[in-house]
Amino acid sequence: MNTARQRYSKLTSGRTAFLDVALDCAKLTLPTLMLNEEQKAEYTKFKTPWQSVGAKGVVTLASKLMLGLLPPSTSFFKLQLDDSKLGVEIPPEAKSEMDLSFAKIERMIMESIAASTDRVQIFTALKHLVVTGNALLYMGKDGIKMYPLNRYVVERDGNGNVTEILTRERVNRQILGAQYKLPPKIGVVDESTGGHDKDVDVYTCVHLTKKGYVWHQEVEDYLLPGTEGKAPLDKSPWLPLRFVTVDGEDYGRGRVEEFMGDLKSLEGLMQAVVEGSAAAAKVIFTVSPSSTTKPAALAQAGNGAIIQGRPEDIGVVQVGKQADMQTAFQLINVLEKRLGEAFLVLQPRQSERTTAEEVRMTQMELEQQLGGLFSLLTTEFLIPYLNRKMHVLQASKKIPTIPKNLVRPTIVAGVNALGRGQDRESLIQFITTIAQTMGPEAISGLLNPDEAIKRLAAAQGIDILNLVKSVDERNAEQQQAQQQQMQATMMQQAGQFANSPMADPSKNPQAADMMAQMTGGAAQPQPSQDPVDMQEQTAPLPGA
Numbered sequence: 001m002n003t004a005r006q007r008y009s010k011l012t013s014g015r016t017a018f019l020d021v022a023l024d025c026a027k028l029t030l031p032t033l034m035l036n037e038e039q040k041a042e043y044t045k046f047k048t049p050w051q052s053v054g055a056k057g058v059v060t061l062a063s064k065l066m067l068g069l070l071p072p073s074t075s076f077f078k079l080q081l082d083d084s085k086l087g088v089e090i091p092p093e094a095k096s097e098m099d100l101s102f103a104k105i106e107r108m109i110m111e112s113i114a115a116s117t118d119r120v121q122i123f124t125a126l127k128h129l130v131v132t133g134n135a136l137l138y139m140g141k142d143g144i145k146m147y148p149l150n151r152y153v154v155e156r157d158g159n160g161n162v163t164e165i166l167t168r169e170r171v172n173r174q175i176l177g178a179q180y181k182l183p184p185k186i187g188v189v190d191e192s193t194g195g196h197d198k199d200v201d202v203y204t205c206v207h208l209t210k211k212g213y214v215w216h217q218e219v220e221d222y223l224l225p226g227t228e229g230k231a232p233l234d235k236s237p238w239l240p241l242r243f244v245t246v247d248g249e250d251y252g253r254g255r256v257e258e259f260m261g262d263l264k265s266l267e268g269l270m271q272a273v274v275e276g277s278a279a280a281a282k283v284i285f286t287v288s289p290s291s292t293t294k295p296a297a298l299a300q301a302g303n304g305a306i307i308q309g310r311p312e313d314i315g316v317v318q319v320g321k322q323a324d325m326q327t328a329f330q331l332i333n334v335l336e337k338r339l340g341e342a343f344l345v346l347q348p349r350q351s352e353r354t355t356a357e358e359v360r361m362t363q364m365e366l367e368q369q370l371g372g373l374f375s376l377l378t379t380e381f382l383i384p385y386l387n388r389k390m391h392v393l394q395a396s397k398k399i400p401t402i403p404k405n406l407v408r409p410t411i412v413a414g415v416n417a418l419g420r421g422q423d424r425e426s427l428i429q430f431i432t433t434i435a436q437t438m439g440p441e442a443i444s445g446l447l448n449p450d451e452a453i454k455r456l457a458a459a460q461g462i463d464i465l466n467l468v469k470s471v472d473e474r475n476a477e478q479q480q481a482q483q484q485q486m487q488a489t490m491m492q493q494a495g496q497f498a499n500s501p502m503a504d505p506s507k508n509p510q511a512a513d514m515m516a517q518m519t520g521g522a523a524q525p526q527p528s529q530d531p532v533d534m535q536e537q538t539a540p541l542p543g544a
Contacts, residue, residue, distance in 0.1 A: 004203035004218040008166045011153035018251040022132035022149050025256040028263045029054035029131055035150060050270040053336055054256065054263050057343025061255065062126040064344055068370060069382060069413055070119060075106045076413035077386050085406050102407070108399050109389060121146045129243040129377075130343075133254030136167070137381075139237040139388050149251070154240050156250045162240055165206035165215075170199040180224050206238055213238065235391040239384050245376060255373075259342045266335040273328050280319040288313040344369060382411050427455055 002010070026034035031046035049055070070076055079102035081095060090098070113119070121144040125135040128148055136147035136154070147167055155164040176182065202224075206215040213236045217227035231237060242252025256263065287295050293309030301307050339345075386409055393399045431452065435443055453468055469477075 003221045004166060004205040005201070005221060007164075007205065008153060008168055008203055011155060011164075011166060014155075014250060015149070015153050018132075018134070019149055021257055022134070022254070025131050025254055025260065028260075028267055029058045029256055030127065033127060033131055034148060049267060050274060051266050053266060053339050057339055057345055058127055058130050058256065060345050061130050061343045062123060064370065065126050065130075065373065065377065066119070066123050068374060069377060070113070070122065071413060075110050076382065076411065077106070077109075078102075078410050078412050079106060079402070079407055080410050082406055082408060090406065105399050105402070109393060112393060112398065113389070117143045125241060129241055129252070130255045133243040133252035133257065135241045136165070137239040137241065137385075138167075139239070139385070139392070141392075152240075154250055158248075160245065161208075162238075163208045165204075165238055165240060167204040169202050169204075171202045172198065173200050176200060176202070176219065180226075182219065183222060208233075212236065231388075232391075234384070235387050236384065237388055239381060239388075241381055242376065243373070255343070259339060262335050262339055262342075266332065266339065269328050269332050269335070273325065273332065276319070276321060276325060276328075280321065280325075284317040286315045286317060378411055378413075382413065386411070424456065427452070 022034050023036070026032075027047065028049055031049070081090065081098055081102075121137065125137055125146050128135040128146070132149050134149045136152045138145045138147070147169075151169060152165065152167040154162060154166075157163050173182075200219055203218045204215060204227075205218065206213055212230060212232040214228070214230045215238075216229070217224045243255060244253040244258070246253060285298060287293055287298060291309060291313030293307065293313055297307050298309075298314065390399070390402070390409070394401050431443065431447070434446070438446075450471060457468070
């Protein structure tokens with residue numbers, strides 16, 4: 001059986017071609033993103049590119065992907081109840097309460113992600129995906145760790161499923177020895193002197209089995225005790241990501257590789273223009289050999305000084321390449337525009353009549369181009385990332401256990417978010433067209449406002465529970481408002497009647513009944529004004 005070091009060396013031969021292309025792509029965009037395995041960062045001097053279009057494009061595209069996959073303000077997933085179980089195992093009236101519970105669990109998961117360093121490592125991985133097309137994420141207990149292409153190898157089957165992963169990293173021997181009891185021979189450079197190397201190579205070997213993934217770590221063919229681990233197939237902490245897949249290849253292709261021709265052309269043109277501009281900016285005076293003007297006198301003369309000489313004997317060296325430089329500038333502008341569109345950099349039309357609607361439409365077109373990029377990242381990143389995150393939080397009792405047969409998590413970010421955005425634009429355009437062609441009054445007469453609000457909320461990913469009033473609540477409020485209005489009207493009429501002559505009981509015996517009807521109460525008995533009745537009412541009780 002081969003050791004992890006032997007297996008890693010064997011699989012590096014299939015990675016060499018991809019690693020060479022990745023290094024070339026990094027040199028034109030972000031040189032510090034990729035190193036050779038033999039290089040060390042503290043001893044490496046990177047060559048700065050002559051242009052910054054590639055670096056700006058990589059950061060812009062990675063930022064758009066980051067905001068699309070993990071939006072900071074909303075959840076990128078939704079826990080939904082299986083509709084087939086509704087009414088069979090779950091009563092329909094319990095759906096609202098369960099939706100509130102699911103929303104609370106979603107907030108707890110998003111708060112856990114916000115409190116961790118996941119977004120930092122994921123953004124770094126996205127930059128590697130754009131440039132090199134490959135990145136490996138390990139979701140450990142302490143957070144996410146990112147492996148660039150030069151520190152891991154991977155093997156896939158014919159369907160693209162990962163069957164084996166091996167990583168290699170340099171670890172300080174003292175730190176490693178403090179955690180594990182290593183044999184004395186590990187890290188020995190010179191056996192005669194007993195000297196030890198500062199760092200040792202630690203290999204992590206991940207294999208696919210029938211029950212899931214298992215892994216362990218080795219140091220110079222020595223198995224580190226306690227490093228064994230296992231995980232189910234759909235909850236693996238190892239996430240090997242690809243940007244663009246090619247059938248039959250174990251590794252992915254990056255966005256930069258697809259536009260390598262334009263980047264190389266722009267790099268060469270920018271170098272020529274910069275060096276030519278430097279040469280053209282250099283000022284050199286020439287003096288005729290037969291001139292009476294001395295070169296030293298010309299060089300030492302200050303501004304506004306007067307020296308002896310003839311102007312025709314003094315000349316200035318000129319490059320005379322303005323036409324050639326203009327051609328290079330025009331081609332540079334074309335290449336920058338093409339690369340900006342390739343990396344989804346917003347470039348609105350420079351005009352005094354450029355409107356906000358035109359800029360918004362340009363931005364929407366750029367977002368729609370992300371559909372193909374989101375599809376693979378949703379499958380290979382978002383779904384495994386969510387499954388692993390929920391598995392870890394449930395195992396640590398930070399969130400309640402979610403039954404698989406009743407609840408299913410659904411991704412609402414990435415390509416699904418683009419679909420919701422398209423639905424929103426179509427719905428708004430449909431309502432606006434009806435209002436413009438048939439009048440605003442046609443909206444209330446033809447459209448169902450409740451259904452329109454539900455569809456707009458669903459398109460924007462907003463939960464309308466306890467936010468939008470239901471039909472019953474609006475009807476109850478409308479009835480209450482009508483009753484209050486009727487009472488106010490009756491009280492106003494009663495006040496007018498009380499000030500009229502008809503309210504006098506001597507003139508109108510039915511005044512009390514009419515007043516009671518206006519105020520909504522019953523007629524009250526009027527006290528008698530007869531003196532005898534008054535005496536009977538005030539007479540003392542017997543025995544008082």
